[in-house]
Amino acid sequence: MYKKTTVILTLLFLLSIASPFTTSIKAEEISYEAESVILLEAETGQVLYKSNADEPMAPASLTKIMTLLLGLEALEEGELDLEDKVRISENAQISFDGTQSVMGFDRVGQEVKLEDIITGIAVVSANDGCIALAEHMKGSEDRFVRAMNEKAEEIGLEDTSFANSHGLDDPDQYMSARDVAKLSKYAVNNTPKILELESKDEFTFNDITQPNRNLMLPEKSYGYDGVDGLKTGRTADAGFSFVGTALRDDMRLIAVVMKAPDEPTRFESARNMFDYGFDNFDKLNLYESGEIVGDAPVTQGTDHFVPLATKEKLAVVTDKEDPSDLDQKLEYDEDIKAPVEQGEKLGELHIYDGDESIGSVAVEAAETIEELGFFGKILRGISNFFSNLWESIIDSITGLF
Structure with a gap:
């Protein structure tokens, strides 16, 4: 107690009060088209805007934030090394046919440096890389998924369940926008290398160069000043989703957009939330x-x-x-x-x-x-006795007047 x-x-x-000539959007003026959105500040966790943020939804590749988190934590704890060789299994050898986001491993049994696996997951959202990392870390994807769910419970994700390491649709795979934001906050604050990886412009593996799918990075087509992450996602069930993070003037915002109808809309929705956050709020240390x-x-x-x-x-x-x-x-x-x-x-x-x-x-x-x-206790007791006695006398005298 x-x-x-x-x-x-x-x-x-x-505070830095906005100039009377400054125009800033209000919460009711935020324009977005998605089934679920949330905006929070990354250090304090304060939610600045939300709509339908607690509904569990298909997360698509937003799942990979958890996959990367487990891999990066294992690196920090010395359980893995970037120079480790990862043997590619039959499960991880997904063909480069355009139906999935992949690195494009050559063959079963190929050995790939762990650094390439981690970078491929971060930059090109490689599903095959997720399976390879999961099997390398835990021996099987099922055991890795158990670790994902245990970590979700540790972080306090209340509307989340993982069934695979990459985010392809599964009825037992879901996250709420609030949980995506909480996971992103945890990852950014505890494994800052994730931003170094997620902000890379492109990734080359097996002589194939693929661009970063986050088009809100400053040099991309929907570029936004301060954006340095985090992850896009798209599946039939999830629609077009995005979690972005941007840093300006010592304040980092995290915006989550889930189930937007198309790619431009998910980025424009995030842009509008970022504008609202940076225009209207200050972080005080x-x-x-x-x-x-x-x-x-x-x-x-x-x-x-x-x-x-x-x-x-x-x-x-x-x-x-x-x-x-x-x-x-x-x-x-x-x-x-x-x-x-x-x-x-x-x-x-x-x-x-x-x-x-x-x-x-x-x-x-x-x-x-x-x-x-x-x-000392005896002397303190005597001192307290006379102190209390004197206070009682003073109170009694004061009461006479």
Whole structure:
């Protein structure tokens, strides 16, 4: 349990208020044509716009964000190496016939460098590369799919189920737009190499050069300033889908468009959401990791109070044209007893815009507080007794007047 201590420290920020001559679109003016959309800020996770965002839908190649995430995490943890040779199985040897997005492996038994497999999945959305990676990592695609679903549960994806590693239509393969956005946020923040790969203009394998299918990359036909990812998707069930991410002025937005009717529409829908987000919102960095935000009383400790520090950086997103006052409320453990170890979680700091909580961060002990020894506790008890007695006398005297 935490005792709510309202610092009602009002955080009044004079934001970069939009010029009266600036024209920006409003939420009701966002133009999109898709069955499901969502826009969120990537650091805070704040949702800036959504429509039908929780309906499970066929994800098509948006699935590959999870496939890449597992591969990149394994690389970071040393379980894989980019120089590894991946043996191509019969399952992964998909013909280059135009019906699927593939790298185009030559033959069963071919050995391909893992770096090429990862890049092929990221840049040209290679279905054959997904199967090859899955089998290389887990021995079979089925076991890899189990790992995908376990990771989805770990991240907190509530309307997601994976049945394959590439995203071809399957009744047991679905994601909501909100889950796609949450997965993308997780991948971008935890495996930044995904953006390095996804922003490559083209990929050449076996003397075949294929372009990146993300036409919102700045040099492409639907180019948008700041876009550096993430993934397109198209199947009969999924229609035309897209998750894009763009970075401007230290604010990264993620836009998800699911089941648009055609390619231009999915990109124009994402463009309109990006315009809305960048035109109307600012990201405020309120606290850095380790910053002192208050203190909490400690009983039987060598100090009466322990300073509280943010465990992580805390940022929030606010409206440019209506920069409301923000309140912060510090909640900490009701009964903190020494000893207290530095780094021990003791509560949370919440940021409110009116009644709405728009951000929070764990707070921890900024220093160690040792427990009083036997004689120290006796002396503290005597001190507290006389202090309380004196306060009672003062209150009694004050009550006479």
